[in-house]
Amino acid sequence: MGDKAARPGRPRDPRADAAILQAARDLMAEGGLSNLTVEGTAQRAGVAKTTVYRRYPTKLTLAVAAVAALISPEEPYGENLEDVVGNGLAQFTGDFASSDGQSAFLSVAAAASGDGVAHALFTSQVLGPIEEKLQRSLGLAGASASSFAFDVLMGTMIHRLVIRQLPLDDDFEGRFVELTRFVTDGDAP
Amino acid sequence: MGDKAARPGRPRDPRADAAILQAARDLMAEGGLSNLTVEGTAQRAGVAKTTVYRRYPTKLTLAVAAVAALISPEEPYGENLEDVVGNGLAQFTGDFASSDGQSAFLSVAAAASGDGVAHALFTSQVLGPIEEKLQRSLGLAGASASSFAFDVLMGTMIHRLVIRQLPLDDDFEGRFVELTRFVTDGDAP
Amino acid sequence: MGDKAARPGRPRDPRADAAILQAARDLMAEGGLSNLTVEGTAQRAGVAKTTVYRRYPTKLTLAVAAVAALISPEEPYGENLEDVVGNGLAQFTGDFASSDGQSAFLSVAAAASGDGVAHALFTSQVLGPIEEKLQRSLGLAGASASSFAFDVLMGTMIHRLVIRQLPLDDDFEGRFVELTRFVTDGDAP
């Protein structure tokens, strides 16, 4: 029989789950990790602090969940590599390189890097989905990316768009397409 | 002419300058940004807190200086691209991807990304020197890197070694050499 | 009815209440207002600083409470006016005109005089109890004091014993008895 073991006591309020995640996501989007506080999340979600801590034992785990929730669900689209890459860059920029510079992705990646549990969570809940999305995107153009290619493509975007905060212009996009072609084993001629 | 304008007032104690920077560098190396506190820096440097704040108006500016001081002064060396890249990767790993995962570079990059002043400082005092070092290294092998190449090479290292914290093995190194060759306009045959 | 409204949330620890007040009282007695620090109070009370600030939003409010706690609970006693006044003077001297000159009463009165909230607190928690005590004392000798008399008697003690720091001798005591007789509407012959 399923896992609806009907644990004793009052069941968790699913509305709280949603409200907390939404609040955390919003705070993160507004001002990065430093703008995300457990207290603030609880207040904005209309929930007690305990209720947050029951779900996320640590600020960092909450932050990882919030970043994961920041990944836009829309798939890149397009038929040739140019379009696919263009759409992918645009979505990455929109999700993680907000104009005010406060990058949720980067600060959480940094914080998680010093905490084994959080790093594992970050890898599975943030990096994993991003890699899958990348894979599906490239698939549209008949290419596929190795683990190394993932490092190259993600790293380049991060360094350019988040760390250096330089704009996403045509020149960069063009070179990025070439880079993608080089690093993936596409069957394009 | 000459910039010895001899500003009025008691001059700053250069020993304090050095002690503060050293203390901050050490704290950073020991436990990352979260281990770096203004209070702790002052104490370890044997200096009053105000003396730190006079030089670094904010914890973040101190952190940027500390990261800049973390860049190892030794130049990569070697004659062919394989050696140069190998040494460069090793130095980057030693400087910024310490075994305990607490990456000073990444957390400071993240924190600085949300603060205009700090971001400018980070760019000039950390990214600048790294880029110059990279340039000199590649020069040994007769190559040179564009701004885009800098994004690609730095980003790849960061994503692989710091964000994903995967090890620096021969396979990665080999691919990285190829990547470098592709992205730089070297005159190697 | 009853004020056991049972406010939600964890109730305040009454031991902390007592420990804080005691610590503040002691620090005040040892070295006056300048020896009273919120930090020191917390430490001596074995309590976090925030726990102090939750009860006393400002150093000044803490100081007022400490001075109020300095008022000795013993009533003056005696049957004729000479004895009552003598005992009253002795108690005032013991409470507020300590030998080292650091008058907690005066410095808090001064500090509170520039802060509306603190002044109100000082009036109700320090001046009020002193006036009541004076009233009860005089009652023993069949006299009672007007508001003006309170000003005269308290003021004289303060100026002589605290501001000028002159000793409490027989001559002063004798004149003070006469003054009390003049300024109160006793029925003593």
Added chain:
Amino acid sequence: MGDKAARPGRPRDPRADAAILQAARDLMAEGGLSNLTVEGTAQRAGVAKTTVYRRYPTKLTLAVAAVAALISPEEPYGENLEDVVGNGLAQFTGDFASSDGQSAFLSVAAAASGDGVAHALFTSQVLGPIEEKLQRSLGLAGASASSFAFDVLMGTMIHRLVIRQLPLDDDFEGRFVELTRFVTDGDAP
């Protein structure tokens, strides 16, 4: 002969003397002792901090001088006791019981009470002149005040006007005249 010993070196700038005292006086009048800072005084006087400290080795000594400078030079006047007392009360109120409550007199008296040197200074430079002024005033009405009377009259004013901050009304003034008559050995019938 004379004390114009003409010490060697550059003589003190008398304009600095005046500017410092004036600045301190103003700061004191604006917000009491807590508004008086050596740094602020120096700045407002257009003078270096050293220049202040050369004259007043301690904030407290500066404060005493500032309070002394607050005593209005105008003599009370009048022919009968009512007028003399009325004018005296008005001047005391104007000098020391400013409407915003920050009593320079009281806070300095309090601070000086814990510091032997400052207390002596306060006695000679503040209390002395006030007592002399009182004496001259009463002399106009053919009365004279003992040391005890000084305690009574000053103390009453302080407690009423400064500590309790109650207003100076006709009732109080009337009673104060009677009190003065009682406590002085005037030759009025």
Added chain:
DNA sequence: AATTAAACGAGACGGTACGTCGAGTCTTATC
């Protein structure tokens, strides 16, 4: 005229405390 001694402006320095913020834990009563 050169020298000497102190005043002066400017600002660094060590120290101490302030009041605030946030993390994560604990304690109540209520649902």
Added chain:
DNA sequence: GATAAGACTCGACGTACCGTCTCGTTTAATT
């Protein structure tokens, strides 16, 4: 047992003054 409410410990933040110190620069009186 989940929840709301809020107290609690701990550690750090950035700020404000104090009183001391070290510079380089004036300004007299003395040699």
